[in-house]
Amino acid sequence: MQNFAKVASGAGVVALAAGLAHAEVVSPSGGHSIDVGLDAPIVVPGDTPLKVAFFIATKANNYVVAMVDEAERIAEDLGFELEVFDAQFNAQIQMDQLENVLENGDFNAWYVTPVDSNLMCDVVTKDAAAKNIVVATSNISICGRDMNHFADQWEPGIITYVGAAETVDYIGRWMDTVVADREGVESNALLMKGFAGLTITNALEAGAERLSAADNNFNFVGQAYGDFTAADAQAKIETLLVAHPEANVILSSYSDMTVGAINALEDAGRLDDVAVYDIGAGIDSVPLIQEGAITASATFAPRTHVRQSLGAIVGVWQFGVMPPPVQDGLMLGDINNPVLIKAEDLGAYTPQY
Known part of the structure; x- marks a missing residue:
């Protein structure tokens, strides 16, 4: 029998913020800037409530149902707005969703599981950053990094990539x-x-x-x-x-x-x-x-993926804490x-x- 012991590191910020449960997740007075590896930083405006758009590839399987359940639970516990956008595993549907949300400006953070790594590269990593949107991705690589090693899954423009088990x-x-x-x-x-x-x-x-x-x-x-x-x-x-x-x-x-x-x-x-x-x-x-x-x-570990991804977003928004560029999202063992x-x-x- 194996000894199952692993600390879900990405849950740390969520646990910290949970101490403020049911108070809004709001950026600090005066705001702050976040370096995401582009020419200009993302500016988090002061005294602004966090609003997250969660773009999922599909809700047609139990794995993603668990992700959505965990995300909604965390949003309710911490007091931030979250809306789920289901792409039905259709890249064009997800692209339209991303562009519409970008244009209407209703959300200041995105959590994305991209359907097509290349099609939505610019909107996720460049266009969103240009509008000061904080972005975390998980499960599926972005910008053609599919065959990269886990350590090289981060793309400039996002705060973190979560998901070693897919690499x-x-x-x-x-x-x-x-x-x-x-x-x-x-x-x-x-x-x-x-x-x-x-x-x-x-x-x-x-x-x-x-x-x-x-x-x-x-x-x-x-x-x-x-x-x-x-x-x-x-x-x-x-x-x-x-x-x-x-x-x-x-x-x-x-x-x-x-x-x-x-x-x-x-x-x-x-x-x-x-x-x-x-x-x-x-x-x-x-x-x-x-x-x-x-x-x-x-x-x-779909719930660990969500905790690490949303934990990264909350940490950046509320505390100005940048996460590791890549997080494994594993509940047991490690990448090796x-x-x-x-x-x-x-x-x-x-x-x-």
């Missing part, structure tokens, strides 16, 4: 951990990914290519893109199992897709001969880990040491979504 560093180490867990077993793996072009999808593809080129008895024989839903993943895995009967491992990048993969294995009568590893370890995963349908699951949750670990583990 090439963490995904690569997670894959290495899975390979180590299957040491001595020849593995023919199927890879269930999310949408093409996302930071985590690009990282998965890079990791699969690296492992397939190595002499380690671990080969990827089939891959599929998905929409992060169980139904879609079930259909994709059913097709891959027929095309690749030699498959004996499935790697899935999200819990809901894992549920679909397990349904496909059950229908094919192959639950006992295919090992399933995923990232997520959500509430729905716990019974599947307990019964052995999921061999091991690395953790996603992903924690795999197995059945024997469940007694000490609490999922975030």
Whole structure:
């Protein structure tokens, strides 16, 4: 059994501000300037209440539902205005939302999970800063930094990027951990990914290519893109199992897709001969880990992402405290040491979504 101990550093400012709960999050008298790496600083005006626009990629899965729930709870507890804008995983919808909010000027801070790293680069990092809008991003890279290492995810114009679990560093180490867990077993793996072009999808593809080129008895024989839903993943895995009967491992990048993969294995009568590893370890995963349908699951921490991101915004606005340029958003382990949750670990583990 593993010892799960990690301090969520980004929660510090939120905890500090919570001491002032239900008083508005207001900038100090006289205001202050924030250096975000551009030619001109962002000016936080004095005695101004914080108003946050939260731009989410989609609210169609449990992960983002947990993010929204946490954001709304923090906003209520601390006393700042927050409005959620759902892009429905459509880049143009999100771009229109960003441009409309920029034009109407109703919000002085943005929390963004960008759908398209390149399309919305300028509006998030330059146009917002030009209007003195404080911006934090998480989960998905901005401005084409998808394949950058975690330490290089910050882009001038934003105050912080949150999300190590989506980067090439963490995904690569997670894959290495899975390979180590299957040491001595020849593995023919199927890879269930999310949408093409996302930071985590690009990282998965890079990791699969690296492992397939190595002499380690671990080969990827089939891959599929998905929409992060169980139904879609079930259909994709059913097709891959027929095309690749030699498959004996499935790697899935999200819990809901894992549920679909397990349904496909059950229908094919192959639950006992295919090992399933995923990232997520959500509430729905716990019974599947307990019964052995999921061999091991690395953790996603949507609520930690929100605490660190909104904590950064509150810290800048109310206290003039700049956050680290990148924050890992992890609840367990660190970027070089992903924690795999197995059945024997469940007694000490609490999922975030």
